[in-house]
Amino acid sequence: MAKPTQIQLSHGGGGREMAELIGKLFFDAFDNPILRKEEDAAALNLNGATAFTTDSFTVAPLFFQGGNIGKLAIAGTVNDLAMMGAEPQYLSCGFIIEEGFELEQLKTIVNSMAAELQKSGAKIVCGDTKVVPKGCADGLFINTTGVGRIVKPGISVSAIQPGDAVILSRDIGRHGAAILTAREGLELDSELTSDCATLWPVVERLIAANLDIHAMRDATRGGIAAVLNEWSKAANVGIDIEEKNIPVCDEVRGVCELYGFEPWDLANEGTFVIALPQQAAEAAVEIMLRFCGCQDATIIGTVSDAHAGKVVLQSPWGSKRYLELPQGELLPRIC
Amino acid sequence: MAKPTQIQLSHGGGGREMAELIGKLFFDAFDNPILRKEEDAAALNLNGATAFTTDSFTVAPLFFQGGNIGKLAIAGTVNDLAMMGAEPQYLSCGFIIEEGFELEQLKTIVNSMAAELQKSGAKIVCGDTKVVPKGCADGLFINTTGVGRIVKPGISVSAIQPGDAVILSRDIGRHGAAILTAREGLELDSELTSDCATLWPVVERLIAANLDIHAMRDATRGGIAAVLNEWSKAANVGIDIEEKNIPVCDEVRGVCELYGFEPWDLANEGTFVIALPQQAAEAAVEIMLRFCGCQDATIIGTVSDAHAGKVVLQSPWGSKRYLELPQGELLPRIC
Numbered sequence: 278m279a280k281p282t283q284i285q286l287s288h289g290g291g292g293r294e295m296a297e298l299i300g301k302l303f304f305d306a307f308d309n310p311i312l313r314k315e316e317d318a319a320a321l322n323l324n325g326a327t328a329f330t331t332d333s334f335t336v337a338p339l340f341f342q343g344g345n346i347g348k349l350a351i352a353g354t355v356n357d358l359a360m361m362g363a364e365p366q367y368l369s370c371g372f373i374i375e376e377g378f379e380l381e382q383l384k385t386i387v388n389s390m391a392a393e394l395q396k397s398g399a400k401i402v403c404g405d406t407k408v409v410p411k412g413c414a415d416g417l418f419i420n421t422t423g424v425g426r427i428v429k430p431g432i433s434v435s436a437i438q439p440g441d442a443v444i445l446s447r448d449i450g451r452h453g454a455a456i457l458t459a460r461e462g463l464e465l466d467s468e469l470t471s472d473c474a475t476l477w478p479v480v481e482r483l484i485a486a487n488l489d490i491h492a493m494r495d496a497t498r499g500g501i502a503a504v505l506n507e508w509s510k511a512a513n514v515g516i517d518i519e520e521k522n523i524p525v526c527d528e529v530r531g532v533c534e535l536y537g538f539e540p541w542d543l544a545n546e547g548t549f550v551i552a553l554p555q556q557a558a559e560a561a562v563e564i565m566l567r568f569c570g571c572q573d574a575t576i577i578g579t580v581s582d583a584h585a586g587k588v589v590l591q592s593p594w595g596s597k598r599y600l601e602l603p604q605g606e607l608l609p610r611i612c
Numbered sequence: 613m614a615k616p617t618q619i620q621l622s623h624g625g626g627g628r629e630m631a632e633l634i635g636k637l638f639f640d641a642f643d644n645p646i647l648r649k650e651e652d653a654a655a656l657n658l659n660g661a662t663a664f665t666t667d668s669f670t671v672a673p674l675f676f677q678g679g680n681i682g683k684l685a686i687a688g689t690v691n692d693l694a695m696m697g698a699e700p701q702y703l704s705c706g707f708i709i710e711e712g713f714e715l716e717q718l719k720t721i722v723n724s725m726a727a728e729l730q731k732s733g734a735k736i737v738c739g740d741t742k743v744v745p746k747g748c749a750d751g752l753f754i755n756t757t758g759v760g761r762i763v764k765p766g767i768s769v770s771a772i773q774p775g776d777a778v779i780l781s782r783d784i785g786r787h788g789a790a791i792l793t794a795r796e797g798l799e800l801d802s803e804l805t806s807d808c809a810t811l812w813p814v815v816e817r818l819i820a821a822n823l824d825i826h827a828m829r830d831a832t833r834g835g836i837a838a839v840l841n842e843w844s845k846a847a848n849v850g851i852d853i854e855e856k857n858i859p860v861c862d863e864v865r866g867v868c869e870l871y872g873f874e875p876w877d878l879a880n881e882g883t884f885v886i887a888l889p890q891q892a893a894e895a896a897v898e899i900m901l902r903f904c905g906c907q908d909a910t911i912i913g914t915v916s917d918a919h920a921g922k923v924v925l926q927s928p929w930g931s932k933r934y935l936e937l938p939q940g941e942l943l944p945r946i947c
Contacts, residue, residue, distance in 0.1 A: 290823035291879070292938035315846065316768060317695040317829060318665035318758075323658040330653035330756055331704035335742045335749075343869060360652040368664035371755045373708075405755075407670045409945055414670075420706045420740075422666055422757035423653075454933025455775070494652060498626025511650065603627035610744055 284378040285375040287407030291541040299406060302384060306391040307370075319402035321367055326427035328363035330354060333420040337610040339386070341459040341546035343451075343470030345388035346419055349546060351612060352391035352475045353497070358399075359480040360493045360549065362429035365399035371420040372404070375410045386417070396475035399423065403479040428486045436491040437512035441580040442558035444551040446479070446565060447472065447573045449501055450525035453543030454532040456611050468605045472570065474547030486564055495549040497612060499603045502541040504550050505588045506602040513585045518578035518600060521593040541590075542603040544611040552580060619713040624743030634741060637719060638664040641726040642705075642736040649650065654737035656702055656820035657816040661762035663698035665689060668755040672945040674721070676794040678786075678805030681754055682721035684881060684947060685812045688832070689756040693734075694815040695828045695884065697764035700734035706755040707739070711746045721752070730808035730885060733759065764819045771826040772847035776915040777893035779886040781814070781900060782807060782908045783859035784836055786877030789867040791946050805862035809882030809904065821899055825894045834938045837876040840887050840923045840938040848920045856928040875939040876925075879946040887915060928931035 287294040303310060311319045334350045339355065344352075355365040370390070374383070455471040458464045476495065483490060492512075494504045499525075509516045525533075525540045533540050548568055555559060558576050565574035587601040622629040639647060646654045669685045679687075690700040705725070709718070729735065790806040793799045808829075816872045818825060827847075844851045858869065860868075860875045870874050882905055888896060893911050900909035923935040 287939070289833075289944065291835075291838050291939065294939070296831075296937070309636065314768070314770075315842070317692040318663035318698065318760075319766075320696065320762060321664050322660065323662045324660065325657065326657045327658045328653035328758065329656050329702060329704060330738055331706050331755070332740045333706035333708050333742050334746050334754055335708055337748075357652040361655065367664060369664060369757050371666050371668035371757075373668050373670055373753055403665055405667045407668050407945075409670050409750065409947075412747075413672075413945075414753075415744065416750040418708055418749075418753065420666070420668060420755035420757070422704050422706075422755070423657075424664065424759065427655060430655075433649070435649075498624075498630075500626075503626050507650070561880045573673045580894065602631070603625065604622070604629070609621045610742075610748075612742075 282380050283459065284374045284376060284380060284408055286376050286408050286410060289406055295406060301406060302387055306387045309400045309402065310593040311402040314603055323424065326430050328358045328361040328427050330357040330427050331420065331422040333418060334455065334612055335418050335610050336612050338459050339416055341471055342455050342464050344473035345386055345389050346417060346604045347389035348393045349473055349515050350419040350421045350559055351390050351545060352473055353612060354423040355397045355399055355496045356365060356476045358423050358425040359477045360488060360495055361427060362432040363425035363427045365397045365423055365477055366419050366425045367402045368399050368423045370401045372406045373414055373418040374408050375414040375416050376408055380417055392476060397477040432490055432493055434492050434508055434511040437508055437514055438491065438554045439514055439550040439580050439582040440555055441491055442555045443516060443578040443580065444558060445501065445523060445575060445577045446549045448526045449545055449548055450529040450540035450543035451524060452546040453608055454529045455609055457532055457608060467528055472545050472547040474570050475549060476549055479565055479571055482564055483561060485558055488553055488561050490553045492549055492552040493549055496545045497598050500542045500544055502600055502603050505600060509588050510586050515581040515584040516578060516588045517581055518588060518590050518604065519589055522575055522577040524573040524575065541600060546612065617715050619709050619711060619715060619743055621711050621743050624741055630741060637722055638739060640855055644735045644737065648739040652668060658759065661765050663693045663696040663760050663762050666755065666757040667692065668753060670753050670945050671791065671947050672793050673751060674751055676806055677790050677799050679723055679808035679853045680724050681752060682835040683728045684808055685754040685756045686725050687808055687881060688731045688947060689758040690734055691811045691814035691830045693758050693760040694812045695830055696762060697767040697819055698760035698762045700758055701760045702737045703734050703756050703758045705736045705739040707741045708749055708753040709743050710749040710751050711743055713751055717843055728810060732812040734860045767828055769827050769843055769846040772843055772849055772887045772915055773826065774849055774917040775890055776826055776887040776913050777890045777911050778851060778913040779893060780836065780858065780910060780912045781884045782907050783861045784880055784883055785860060785864040785875035785878035787881040788943055788946055789856055789864045792867055792871065792943060807882040808882050809905050811882060811884055814900055814906055817834055817899055818896060822898050822918065823888055825886055825888045826910055827887040828884055831880045833879050835877045835879055835919055836885060837938050840935060844923050845921050850916040851913060851923045852916055853923060853925050856924050857910055857912040859910065860909040876935060881947065898938035
């Protein structure tokens with residue numbers, strides 16, 4: 278009998294077909310001695326402060342300009358660890374696959390995951406595969422959960438202080454805009470790519486430079502508007518942002534005009550915000566500029582003790598307004 | 613405007629509605645100081661050998677006799693840690709919810725999770741919520757990933773040796789049969805309940821008794837047939853099982869006859885198998901008998917150096933046959 282070219286229910290049944298799928302596809306791509314042990318759980322050696330984070334990925338479409346769900350699932354979880362000052366070490370990976378999914382597509386996605394893992398050195402050490410009948414899921418969902426050694430303890434929303442500078446690592450809104458154009462079939466007319474990327478290399482360098490980083494956060498769902506609002510509320514501070522300092526590329530600006538979005542509400546997947554003392558801000562930006570994807574890193578604002586819990590956006594014409602937490606549907610299935 | 617009674621896309625959007633759902637429902641149920649910090653990742657203190665495991669749950673129907681997807685998602689991941697001799701400490705939790713899912717149902721499921729966590733003392737310290745449009749998922753999928761301190765190192769398939777006794781903790785096939793009857797609408801005629809349960813209490817006691825446990829595995833998808841076959845192959849040993857020693861309740865036997873299943877192929881969710889030296893076997897069984905759910909614990913076979921890589925089942929009439937790894941579709945979405 279010819280080998281199936283599509284995922285079948287038996288690939289998730291716990292029997293021979295699942296053992297083959299795991300052995301041939303996943304173990305080959307993610308190969309490492311811990312994974313190969315095939316125990317109920319991976320045995321790790323972790324010492325001291327450890328960061329732990331989880332993300333499920335349901336992005337539609339699965340492939341977009343600048344990445345796919347696999348690259349996203351690795352970068353997303355690795356970045357959450359990095360934002361805590363943690364070296365991404367070990368990841369788990371759970372696949373929920375719809376019956377009939379093309380095996381070749383799954384291979385492409387799994388290979389993207391393996392390639393993205395190399396950018397941080399993290400390893401997938403345990404996994405899980407479920408197959409659901411046709412119509413019970415939309416192609417493929419991936420959960421990745423990660424642990425990593427906290428290299429710089431104390432990076433936390435609660436460390437943000439009035440007087441801190443707020444740095445943005447690059448132009449915003451690319452991921453959300455790229456998904457939107459892919460969904461509308463407009464990607465062929467556009468140069469727009471997602472910012473989807475692993476941030477550990479630049480974060481590792483920033484930590485090594487001993488810059489007294491107070492807080493870091495990657496601006497995913499809800500964009501930088503969500504991050505800045507969470508920060509202002511959690512740390513009970515005001516945040517003042519200069520709109521003219523926020524880089525936005527022409528393609529994202531075009532998408533925003535077309536669909537009525539604000540770029541600060543759009544999701545990013547390789548863009549982060551830092552709060553740190555004003556006197557360290559220039560040094561931080563200087564380091565960031567050397568890294569791929571951070572060529573537009575810049576100071577966008579400051580933390581103050583006025584209007585606590587609120588983010589104020591100053592327009593290029595001098596007028597001020599509150600930057601609110603995004604509300605409503607925005608774009609579903611962005612990550 | 614009245615509060616919605618169903619999950620909406622905006623509950624997964626990263627904005628205000630998501631913040632409310634997380635704050636009110638999840639934080640209240642899973643309340644603990646680490647979770648409340650709301651960082652990108654939870655900061656844990658882990659020292660030394662740590663077990664790490666993941667599972668996605670896609671069970672249909674979401675509610676069945678003896679449990680629901682929430683109870684299952686906690687017990688399943690906690691059990692994978694316990695099977696490695698690890699104390700379940702911290703869990704992550706990722707929800708993928710279909711738009712339109714009833715909030716009351718979600719509450720019931722989340723409360724079951726909180727109740728099941730108490731049986732091991734594990735805590736949910738980080739999470740993720742995604743909402744997909746109607747038709748893109750079947751109600752609710754949950755991923756749980758866990759870490760825990762390895763209390764007894766060296767429990768591993770590779771430690772299994774010829775001469776070991778094989779102990780089964782209880783009667784088999786209940787979870788698979790309970791899901792099947794729920795799916796066919798037969799549950800009202802049946803006393804059958806799933807074995808779904810947290811195994812840490814009995815495992816903790818077994819470890820404390822210093823019994824030189826070689827391997828443990830909970831017999832989930834693929835049933836005890838899958839566990840025993842994996843063991844015989846991975847440890848390159850033969851395993852001889854006495855069919856008459858395997859407890860099977862009347863209801864499971866009835867379901868097997870009706871649908872043509874073998875009870876050893878059916879999934880369990882609170883049933884485990886131990887391999888340990890023959891001379892420790894009686895002491896282990898004696899301990900197990902005292903625990904709820906283990907009243908039928910018994911020795912079902914032995915490990916040998918004959919027929920390496922194969923499991924041999926001896927029938928009550930003396931005939932022998934290979935117990936094979938389950939193959940084909942079995943029951944999809946059992947867990």
